Amino acid sequence: MYFPASPAEEAVAAELASVRPALEPAYTGALGGARAAVLTRLWRALAFEPLPWVAGRERGSESLVLRLAGGGRLEGPLPDAYATGAYVREVLLDGKPHRQAARLMAALGVPHGEGFAAELDGSTASLALSRAGQPAAGPDDLARRTTREWEQRVVDGHPYHPNCRSRPGFSVAEELAYAPEHRPVVELGLAAVRAEDCLVTGDWPAELRDGGRILVPVHPWQAEHVLGRERPRSGFAAHPLMALRTLAPVAGGAHVKTALTTRLTSSVRDISGYSIETAAAVSAFAQALSERLDGRLHVTRTLGAATAHSPDLAAVLREPPEVYADAAAGERVLPVAALAWFPPARSAAWLAEFAGLALSVCLRVLELGVALEAHGQNLLVVVSATGAPLRLVYRDLADIRISPARLVRHGLPVPPLAGRLITDDAALLRRKLFGSVLTGALGATAGSAPAFAEAFASAGAAGLPATADTEALLTRGLPTKALTLMRLSPGVPGDQWAELPNPLNGG
Template identity: 30%
Template sequence: MDRVHLTPPPAADVAERADALAVAPLLNCLLREVAEPHEGSGPHGGSGRRREYRLPGSGRLLRVRGERRPAEPEVHAAGAWQRIGHTELVKLVADELRRHTGTSNHELPAEMIDSRDAVAALLTARARAVPPDDLYLRSEQSLLTGHPYHPAPKARGGGPVAAWLPYAPEAYARFPLTLLGLREDAVVEEGDTSALDALGEAPPGYRLLPAHPWQLDLADLAPAFADGRLIRLGTTACDAWPTAAIRTLYVPEPDLFLKFSLDVRITNDIRRLWRHDLLKLRRTDAAATAAFATGRAAWLSDRGYRTAGFAFEELAVLVRDGFHDRLLPGTTPLLAAALVEGFEGSPLDGTADPAAWWEAYLGAVVPPALAAFAEHGVVLEAHLQNTLIAVDGDGTPVQALFRDAEGVKLVPDVTRPAGWERLVYCLVVNHLVEVAGALAERHPPLDPWPAVRRELARHDLPEIAGLLTAPTLPGKTNLLLRWTNADGADARYLPLPNPLART
């Protein structure tokens, strides 16, 4: 991690900002999934710029400032509004969820605190680090808040900061990969993994296996090193850059993405490359590749994986295409999630014509996602972290690039209605709603929703009419999902007001 000699921010400033960054997504979850809007009077009402809610389990009243990123929570008690910080909010949320669900959970409150403390560590480290000059890498490493509707978006498994900070994209990390030699009789691979062999040189009888150094600290591989199934071969000559996905790294020199296992819970899941996902990877990726065989948009193929038979999930590495010739000439890819959170050089801030910029964005992102579904039965996980938007020299969106075959669903493996619901959540609720909100916040006169309606109405899918008129959209319940310890892939939705129906 490159560092410069800067004066670190005062601890009080770091603590205050970390609290604010951690409070916003936790409040978003609570207000979306549990709280009820409250129209009060007297001491409870007339709060001006603040919005009031009733917590049904306890009957307590809560008010917040702001909408997209709520802040400054206050609880009404003893006849007055009392400000609460992140720690108090965690206690309030835990108590409310116990009442609301009738179940207890001791892990999630600890994750919420861990997430807030991770943000504080990232803020301190970031103040002393140099952001990437490359605009794409800067966008991938910009997410200090992370998922805006997850109660603990920055939790890192509760481990010590020193264990994970050297590998944190939010702290502008870059580092060489550890190179292992894997004895040939233990190699398991599928697809095209030839790019791995160019990262170094393995001795006779061994194949090259790059590894994430953090995962090596987490996995017990001592027996394999002791009997020679694994040997250490040093590190790569070039650095890898962790992307927003943390365990997916970009290696610029060979223009290659590598995705690793991490035995750490990040948001809803332990981030392993699970055997069942790897075994269906080729079929899923082939379907997505076919869906993007023509047209302007691009698919970054998960072309193959290599691992050890004795540590199938722990040592798996997935090979993903880089940009190569997939980008339109003269364009720069940017992470869609970074447009929402903001970063230096974001075209969202610099555009002189936000309405035209938005129409260009919709024209790049929406048609290929709908065509993949309608014509190929491919349900992209087209959320903010799986979508890249390529912009031209003026910052105008001209091309979308999608990634992550692990999150893709295929019809008829899932029913068409279930696939459509997932696509609407990922593409509209998780993605377009957030970019629209960020754009409108920066350019207040803009109403982004008529343009979304026009773009959707252009496509001849039987589901579109219902999407444009339905009173609600599906919203994922990450807070309740984690509180009830449901599987992260077991998406549960609740109805949210549909902005398309109000336009």
């Protein structure tokens, strides 16, 4: 059966023919796989999230049927909550086949579905574009690849979000110029702002000052589309990292997190004043906490942060994770999201060793009083010259959660903080950690529920701290953000959650 190109797929093809015609055949060839990848993510959400218009779910021997509130029937393959491939090629809505997530969402006719369908269409087309430009790996490529190159190898974006490559507001030319998977060099600008009009925390470097002015690094997309002010000064060249708006200067030094006021996956990527205000205190606190982990966890320091009292004009300077690897000994640092392309990580023994390390460290940190958002982008692993997992590196402290009561219980100082980072609610703390390290990092690395269960069974629970958090992990379902429900609930603030079967207890 023929499934015609969608509006976004056609628009990308037309622009690609103008700006990069040599890439057009590869883009066209990647569309089928991109459609399946986004449809797989959407089917996972439909199968597990508490969507109000799903009246019931009937699991058969080979398929799952969703009974819809309006009387419709949606059928697809049995879902795997932790599968990160593209195993869903087609679902049936009242007997009619659908192979494109956007057209399926539009056909469902649910509240706010039309806007979400447009996002899914853009995500699919952008994912095909991301896959189109990937070079073949050479025989020595894995040995030579730097941390930055490993980051740029993560082509498919969020492993579970249907909006894995949604980049509204980006033209094809801008994706090619700024997106990490296309491996460009980006020229950051510098916005000169009077010091008295800025909030600065930490140690803002002399090279980003000019007399009485603070020079705030600005992403060129932000300068073009959002700031609406005089053009920033010429700045410096940098490589975009997995987060797209965070870049590693070509000349080396601190990584730069910039504001990028557009919605990528679920969130608008500006930088709040709260993040700038708390940056130095949170970084100092995290450094002290990491000293309690016997060298098994390092936290990249926030070196400086500045804002012109606007979330659209702010930047954070962060220590590169590579400083925590011994390059002379052949050690490397890989983001967990890149482990799918790391050959040692494909073995059950390696996964078991890594799972034991990640769970024992993150649960210990939680017991001490901090829930890390340890998904595949924030969590990195230091590996030996032979590829063995040695220790962890965590970056980006903007969305951790801190429990003063737990800190006090362990004789740790409570940082001088208030606001959204602070909570003593055990359920919220566990959701933050379990929903990232379990469902976002370990599950995505394993790639399927059986592989996830096998890795944990091999690792065993003996090395985990004997705490109430560990008991909850081993006896209950696993929380995960209900990412599709959140996109279909624009009037509901904050995170919403689903519960997944827990392979750690046979769920």
